[in-house]
Amino acid sequence: MRDSAPDIRLERAGVAFDGQTLFRGLDLVLEGGRWTCLLGPSGVGKSTLLRLVADLVPGAPDGRVTAGDGGPVAGRVAFMAQQDLLLPWLDARGNVLLGQRLRGEKPDTARAETLLADLGLAQATQLRPAAMSGGMRQRVALARTLMEDRPIVLMDEPFAAVDAVTRLRLQALAAERLAGRTVLLVTHDPLEALRLGHVVHVMTGRPARLSDPIRPPGTPLRPVDDPALLALQGELLRRLAEDAE
Amino acid sequence: MGRGLVTAIGLILLWEAATHLLGLPPYILPAPSQVATALWLRGEVLAHHALITATEIAIGLVVGVALGTGTALLVVRSPLARRWLMPVVIASQAIPVFALAPLLVLWFGYGLASKIVMAALVIYFPVAAAFFDGLRTTPPAWIELARTMGASDGAILWRLRLPAALPALAQGLRIAAAVAPIGAVIGEWVGSGAGLGFLMLHANGRMQIDLLFAALVVLAAMAITLYYGLDAILRRLVQWQPETLGRSR
Ligand SMILES: Nc1ncnc2c1ncn2[C@@H]1O[C@H](COP(=O)(O)OP(=O)(O)OP(=O)(O)O)[C@@H](O)[C@H]1O
Ligand SMILES: [Mg+2]
Numbered sequence: 001m002r003d004s005a006p007d008i009r010l011e012r013a014g015v016a017f018d019g020q021t022l023f024r025g026l027d028l029v030l031e032g033g034r035w036t037c038l039l040g041p042s043g044v045g046k047s048t049l050l051r052l053v054a055d056l057v058p059g060a061p062d063g064r065v066t067a068g069d070g071g072p073v074a075g076r077v078a079f080m081a082q083q084d085l086l087l088p089w090l091d092a093r094g095n096v097l098l099g100q101r102l103r104g105e106k107p108d109t110a111r112a113e114t115l116l117a118d119l120g121l122a123q124a125t126q127l128r129p130a131a132m133s134g135g136m137r138q139r140v141a142l143a144r145t146l147m148e149d150r151p152i153v154l155m156d157e158p159f160a161a162v163d164a165v166t167r168l169r170l171q172a173l174a175a176e177r178l179a180g181r182t183v184l185l186v187t188h189d190p191l192e193a194l195r196l197g198h199v200v201h202v203m204t205g206r207p208a209r210l211s212d213p214i215r216p217p218g219t220p221l222r223p224v225d226d227p228a229l230l231a232l233q234g235e236l237l238r239r240l241a242e243d244a245e
Numbered sequence: 246m247g248r249g250l251v252t253a254i255g256l257i258l259l260w261e262a263a264t265h266l267l268g269l270p271p272y273i274l275p276a277p278s279q280v281a282t283a284l285w286l287r288g289e290v291l292a293h294h295a296l297i298t299a300t301e302i303a304i305g306l307v308v309g310v311a312l313g314t315g316t317a318l319l320v321v322r323s324p325l326a327r328r329w330l331m332p333v334v335i336a337s338q339a340i341p342v343f344a345l346a347p348l349l350v351l352w353f354g355y356g357l358a359s360k361i362v363m364a365a366l367v368i369y370f371p372v373a374a375a376f377f378d379g380l381r382t383t384p385p386a387w388i389e390l391a392r393t394m395g396a397s398d399g400a401i402l403w404r405l406r407l408p409a410a411l412p413a414l415a416q417g418l419r420i421a422a423a424v425a426p427i428g429a430v431i432g433e434w435v436g437s438g439a440g441l442g443f444l445m446l447h448a449n450g451r452m453q454i455d456l457l458f459a460a461l462v463v464l465a466a467m468a469i470t471l472y473y474g475l476d477a478i479l480r481r482l483v484q485w486q487p488e489t490l491g492r493s494r
Binding site: 054074099104128148 | 386387389390391392393394395396397400401404405408409411483485486
C-alpha cells in the first residue's frame, strides 16, 4: 500500500541568495492529495520554492516545511527539476530505472517500459539522451518521476518543452497518474495551471508574495475551452502583466 | 589517418632521397632502406628487447593506473585523505620524476622493477589528477536528484560520479599511454641490460646507427599502437559523450 498523500505546510519559509532575499515569511499549504499550481514571472523564485520543499536549498532558520501527518517530507518526494537531468550514458529505460538502481532495488524493467510506452516513447527505450529531442527528454524525465511512485510530487515546468497537442496529452496522463497525490506544479502557462490545479497561486514581486488561493470551478482535468477557464486565464495574465510593470 | 600515412610515406621518401643526394654517411643518418634492412636482419634481437620494454610499459601502466584511480577514489571518499594526501599528490607533480631514474635503479636494480616503477610514477599523477577532477565535478543537480531518490553516498559514487568522471579519466589515460613508454625507456637508459632503450645506447656506442634507428622505429610503432589502441577502447567507453573529448583527426 502506498502511504496516503499528506498536506505539506510551509511556515515562514524564506530563502536568500548572496544577501538577496527571494522571499521570506511565506506561508503556504499544499493540500494533501491535491494539485497546487504555482504561476509567476521568470526569476521570481518558483523553482527555489519547489526546491525548498524538496530540501535542496537551505531555508531561513525559523522557517519550516512539515508534512500534515507528522511524518518526514524527505524520502516521500518525487522531484522533477526544470532541467531534465537525464544521465547521458544511460538510455531512456536506464534513466527511468535510475531511482531503483540507486536504492539497490530490483529494477522493474517491465513497468519502466510500459510507462515509456504510455508517454509515446515505445520506440525510444534504447535511445540515449543525446539522440533525443527536447520534448522526448522531458517525457523521459516525466516517466522517471512517475516511476518513483511517491505520495508527494514536485514538478518544475514539466511540459514546457513539448508541442501544444502533446502537452494536452501529457497533462491528462499526469493528472490521471498522479491523482490522489500531493502535487506542486510550477508553470509559466496560466491555462495549464487552471486546467490542472485544485488550487492556483500566483507568485510575484521581490521579496516574492503569494496570491490568495485561486480555486478554478469544477475539478481537474478541466477542458481547455471552458469559458470560465478562459476568463480566469485573462485575469491571471492581467495580474502577471501588472507585476511586470 | 589515411592522409597521415601519405605524409609519413612522403617524408620517408624525402629522407631516402636526402641521404643519397647529400651523401650522408650511414653512421650519421642511415637511409630508410638501410634502417629497413637492419629491421629485417636484426629482427630477432629487436623483438627480444621490444618484448622487455613492452612488458615494462604494460605492467607500469597497470600499476600506475591502479594507484592513480585508487588515490582519486580514496581522496574523493574521505575528506581526511583529501586534506592530508592531496597536497602531496599535487606537489609531487612538480618533481621532475625522470630525475629520480638513477635513484630508482639504485633501489630497484637493473632489472624490470626499476623501469616499471619509473613508468608507474610518470603515469600516476595525470591519472590521479584527471580522475579526481572528474569525480569532483559531477553536476550538483544530478546529485540532488539522486538524493531525493534516496540514494546512499556509495550508490551516488558508483552509479553517478564514477560514470560521469569517465571522460576525464579517459583524458588522463591518454596522457598515461603517451608518457609510459618515455618512462620505461629513460629507466633503461639510466641502467639496464635489456630493452629497446638499452639496445639504442648499445648500438650507438658501436656506431650501429642503423640498428639504433631500427630500435627507434620499433619503439615508435609500439607507442603509437598503444596510444591508438587505448584511444579506441576509451572512445567506445565514453561514446555517450556528445562531443567526445580530444577528437583527434
Ligand atoms: N543556487 C543559487 N545561487 C544563487 N542564486 C540563485 C540560485 N538559485 C536561484 N538563484 C536566483 O534566484 C532567483 C530565482 O530563481 P528561480 O530559479 O527560483 O526562479 P524561477 O521563478 O523558477 O524562474 P524561471 O521561471 O525562469 O524558472 C534568480 O534570480 C536566480 O538567479
Ligand atoms: Mg524555474
